[in-house]
Amino acid sequence: MRTVLILFLFLAFPLEAHHGPHHGQGDKNARDAQRVKGVYAKINASYSQNVKAIIDAKCGDCHGGPPRLPWYYSIPGIKGLIDRDIHEAQVHLIFSNGFPFGGHGTPTEDLEELKSALEKDNMPPTRYRVLHPGSSPTDNEKNAILSWIEESQKEMGFIREEEGK
Numbered sequence: 001m002r003t004v005l006i007l008f009l010f011l012a013f014p015l016e017a018h019h020g021p022h023h024g025q026g027d028k029n030a031r032d033a034q035r036v037k038g039v040y041a042k043i044n045a046s047y048s049q050n051v052k053a054i055i056d057a058k059c060g061d062c063h064g065g066p067p068r069l070p071w072y073y074s075i076p077g078i079k080g081l082i083d084r085d086i087h088e089a090q091v092h093l094i095f096s097n098g099f100p101f102g103g104h105g106t107p108t109e110d111l112e113e114l115k116s117a118l119e120k121d122n123m124p125p126t127r128y129r130v131l132h133p134g135s136s137p138t139d140n141e142k143n144a145i146l147s148w149i150e151e152s153q154k155e156m157g158f159i160r161e162e163e164g165k
Protein backbone atom coordinates (compact mmCIF):
# COMPACT_ATOMS: atom_id res chain seq x y z
CA MET A 1 0.00 0.00 0.00
CA ARG A 2 2.80 2.37 0.90
CA THR A 3 4.47 1.70 -2.45
CA VAL A 4 1.27 2.59 -4.19
CA LEU A 5 1.06 5.82 -2.26
CA ILE A 6 4.65 6.76 -3.08
CA LEU A 7 4.09 5.94 -6.73
CA PHE A 8 1.00 8.08 -6.68
CA LEU A 9 2.90 11.02 -5.23
CA PHE A 10 5.60 10.67 -7.87
CA LEU A 11 3.07 10.64 -10.65
CA ALA A 12 0.89 13.39 -9.27
CA PHE A 13 3.54 15.85 -8.27
CA PRO A 14 4.98 16.78 -11.68
CA LEU A 15 1.45 17.21 -13.02
CA GLU A 16 0.69 19.52 -10.14
CA ALA A 17 3.84 21.50 -10.86
CA HIS A 18 2.79 22.09 -14.45
CA HIS A 19 -0.64 23.38 -13.58
CA GLY A 20 0.59 25.29 -10.58
CA PRO A 21 2.14 28.69 -10.12
CA HIS A 22 4.72 28.20 -12.91
CA HIS A 23 2.28 28.96 -15.65
CA GLY A 24 4.22 32.02 -16.83
CA GLN A 25 7.31 29.85 -17.21
CA GLY A 26 5.32 27.51 -19.45
CA ASP A 27 4.36 30.36 -21.74
CA LYS A 28 7.94 31.50 -21.89
CA ASN A 29 9.14 27.99 -22.75
CA ALA A 30 6.56 27.81 -25.52
CA ARG A 31 7.77 31.13 -26.91
CA ASP A 32 11.39 29.98 -26.74
CA ALA A 33 10.54 26.72 -28.48
CA GLN A 34 8.81 28.71 -31.19
CA ARG A 35 11.87 30.91 -31.61
CA VAL A 36 14.18 27.88 -31.80
CA LYS A 37 11.92 26.32 -34.44
CA GLY A 38 12.03 29.53 -36.47
CA VAL A 39 15.82 29.63 -36.37
CA TYR A 40 16.09 25.98 -37.42
CA ALA A 41 13.71 26.63 -40.31
CA LYS A 42 15.84 29.53 -41.49
CA ILE A 43 19.03 27.45 -41.20
CA ASN A 44 17.37 24.61 -43.10
CA ALA A 45 16.35 26.98 -45.90
CA SER A 46 19.96 28.02 -46.30
CA TYR A 47 21.02 24.35 -46.12
CA SER A 48 18.66 23.45 -48.98
CA GLN A 49 19.95 26.30 -51.06
CA ASN A 50 23.70 26.07 -50.45
CA VAL A 51 24.67 22.70 -49.02
CA LYS A 52 22.15 19.92 -49.54
CA ALA A 53 23.15 19.05 -53.10
CA ILE A 54 26.80 18.64 -52.10
CA ILE A 55 26.10 16.51 -49.04
CA ASP A 56 23.49 14.34 -50.75
CA ALA A 57 25.92 13.60 -53.58
CA LYS A 58 29.02 12.95 -51.49
CA CYS A 59 27.69 11.65 -48.20
CA GLY A 60 24.20 10.39 -48.99
CA ASP A 61 25.16 6.80 -49.74
CA CYS A 62 25.77 6.22 -46.05
CA HIS A 63 24.19 9.14 -44.21
CA GLY A 64 20.67 8.95 -45.53
CA GLY A 65 18.49 8.64 -48.55
CA PRO A 66 18.27 5.38 -50.39
CA PRO A 67 21.85 4.22 -50.87
CA ARG A 68 23.05 3.64 -54.43
CA LEU A 69 24.34 0.18 -53.80
CA PRO A 70 27.30 -0.87 -55.92
CA TRP A 71 27.37 -4.10 -57.94
CA TYR A 72 29.82 -5.68 -55.51
CA TYR A 73 27.18 -5.38 -52.77
CA SER A 74 26.06 -8.85 -53.84
CA ILE A 75 29.44 -10.46 -53.16
CA PRO A 76 29.16 -12.58 -50.01
CA GLY A 77 30.87 -10.83 -47.11
CA ILE A 78 30.79 -7.41 -48.77
CA LYS A 79 27.11 -6.84 -48.13
CA GLY A 80 27.68 -7.14 -44.38
CA LEU A 81 30.51 -4.59 -44.45
CA ILE A 82 28.48 -2.07 -46.41
CA ASP A 83 25.37 -2.57 -44.28
CA ARG A 84 27.45 -2.01 -41.16
CA ASP A 85 28.94 1.18 -42.59
CA ILE A 86 25.52 2.55 -43.43
CA HIS A 87 24.09 1.58 -40.07
CA GLU A 88 27.03 3.13 -38.19
CA ALA A 89 26.92 6.29 -40.29
CA GLN A 90 23.22 6.78 -39.62
CA VAL A 91 23.57 6.32 -35.89
CA HIS A 92 25.80 9.40 -36.06
CA LEU A 93 24.13 11.51 -38.70
CA ILE A 94 21.29 11.41 -41.20
CA PHE A 95 21.49 14.32 -43.62
CA SER A 96 18.70 13.44 -46.03
CA ASN A 97 15.83 15.18 -44.24
CA GLY A 98 17.66 18.47 -43.89
CA PHE A 99 18.44 20.41 -40.71
CA PRO A 100 18.18 19.58 -37.81
CA PHE A 101 19.89 16.38 -38.87
CA GLY A 102 18.83 12.96 -37.68
CA GLY A 103 21.12 10.87 -35.50
CA HIS A 104 22.21 10.83 -31.89
CA GLY A 105 23.61 14.35 -31.47
CA THR A 106 21.96 17.68 -30.71
CA PRO A 107 21.95 20.22 -33.58
CA THR A 108 24.81 22.07 -31.88
CA GLU A 109 26.91 18.92 -31.61
CA ASP A 110 26.09 17.89 -35.17
CA LEU A 111 27.43 21.15 -36.59
CA GLU A 112 30.64 20.75 -34.56
CA GLU A 113 31.10 17.16 -35.75
CA LEU A 114 30.47 18.10 -39.35
CA LYS A 115 32.93 20.96 -39.14
CA SER A 116 35.57 18.76 -37.58
CA ALA A 117 35.10 15.99 -40.17
CA LEU A 118 35.59 18.53 -42.98
CA GLU A 119 38.60 20.19 -41.38
CA LYS A 120 40.29 16.86 -40.69
CA ASP A 121 39.22 15.62 -44.11
CA ASN A 122 38.20 12.25 -42.66
CA MET A 123 34.86 11.82 -44.45
CA PRO A 124 33.98 9.93 -46.56
CA PRO A 125 36.08 7.11 -45.09
CA THR A 126 39.15 6.21 -47.15
CA ARG A 127 37.78 2.76 -48.05
CA TYR A 128 34.83 4.49 -49.73
CA ARG A 129 36.95 7.11 -51.54
CA VAL A 130 39.11 4.40 -53.03
CA LEU A 131 36.08 2.81 -54.66
CA HIS A 132 34.30 6.11 -55.51
CA PRO A 133 36.71 8.45 -57.25
CA GLY A 134 35.45 12.03 -56.99
CA SER A 135 33.61 11.44 -53.72
CA SER A 136 35.92 13.68 -51.69
CA PRO A 137 34.40 17.14 -51.25
CA THR A 138 36.36 19.75 -53.25
CA ASP A 139 37.80 22.84 -51.55
CA ASN A 140 34.94 24.95 -52.89
CA GLU A 141 32.38 22.50 -51.58
CA LYS A 142 34.06 22.36 -48.18
CA ASN A 143 34.11 26.15 -48.00
CA ALA A 144 30.42 26.34 -48.86
CA ILE A 145 29.59 23.89 -46.08
CA LEU A 146 31.92 25.57 -43.58
CA SER A 147 30.41 29.02 -44.26
CA TRP A 148 26.95 27.58 -43.76
CA ILE A 149 28.08 26.05 -40.44
CA GLU A 150 29.54 29.34 -39.26
CA GLU A 151 26.43 31.28 -40.22
CA SER A 152 24.23 28.66 -38.51
CA GLN A 153 26.28 28.68 -35.32
CA LYS A 154 25.79 32.45 -35.09
CA GLU A 155 22.05 32.07 -35.56
CA MET A 156 21.95 29.37 -32.89
CA GLY A 157 24.12 31.21 -30.39
CA PHE A 158 21.23 31.79 -27.98
CA ILE A 159 20.08 28.17 -27.86
CA ARG A 160 21.08 26.28 -24.75
CA GLU A 161 22.50 22.85 -25.40
CA GLU A 162 19.89 21.04 -23.29
CA GLU A 163 17.13 22.35 -25.56
CA GLY A 164 18.57 19.96 -28.09
CA LYS A 165 16.24 18.71 -30.74
Ligand code: HEC
Nearest residue numbers: 058059061062085088089092113114117123124125128137
Ligand atom coordinates in the same frame (compact mmCIF):
# COMPACT_ATOMS: atom_id res chain seq x y z
C1 HEC B 1 31.01 4.73 -46.70
C2 HEC B 1 30.01 5.38 -45.94
C3 HEC B 1 30.18 6.86 -45.57
C4 HEC B 1 30.18 7.96 -46.40
C5 HEC B 1 30.05 7.98 -47.90
C6 HEC B 1 30.30 9.09 -45.51
N1 HEC B 1 30.36 8.69 -44.20
FE1 HEC B 1 30.38 9.89 -42.56
N2 HEC B 1 30.43 8.26 -41.35
C7 HEC B 1 30.46 6.96 -41.78
C8 HEC B 1 30.58 6.07 -40.62
C9 HEC B 1 30.65 4.55 -40.69
C10 HEC B 1 30.59 6.91 -39.49
C11 HEC B 1 30.65 6.50 -38.02
C12 HEC B 1 31.95 5.94 -37.61
C13 HEC B 1 33.10 6.84 -37.88
O1 HEC B 1 33.16 7.95 -37.33
O2 HEC B 1 33.94 6.43 -38.70
C14 HEC B 1 30.51 8.27 -39.97
C15 HEC B 1 30.51 9.39 -39.15
C16 HEC B 1 30.44 10.68 -39.60
C17 HEC B 1 30.44 11.84 -38.76
C18 HEC B 1 30.54 11.82 -37.26
C19 HEC B 1 32.00 11.79 -36.93
C20 HEC B 1 32.27 11.45 -35.54
O3 HEC B 1 33.43 11.53 -35.21
O4 HEC B 1 31.36 11.08 -34.81
C21 HEC B 1 30.39 12.94 -39.58
C22 HEC B 1 30.39 14.40 -39.16
C23 HEC B 1 30.34 12.46 -40.93
N3 HEC B 1 30.36 11.09 -40.92
C24 HEC B 1 30.27 13.28 -42.03
C25 HEC B 1 30.30 12.82 -43.33
C26 HEC B 1 30.31 13.69 -44.48
C27 HEC B 1 30.28 15.22 -44.40
C28 HEC B 1 30.35 12.90 -45.57
C29 HEC B 1 30.42 13.34 -47.02
C30 HEC B 1 31.42 14.29 -47.36
C31 HEC B 1 30.35 11.52 -45.12
N4 HEC B 1 30.31 11.51 -43.75
C32 HEC B 1 30.35 10.42 -45.95
C33 HEC B 1 30.35 6.51 -43.08
C34 HEC B 1 30.31 7.32 -44.20
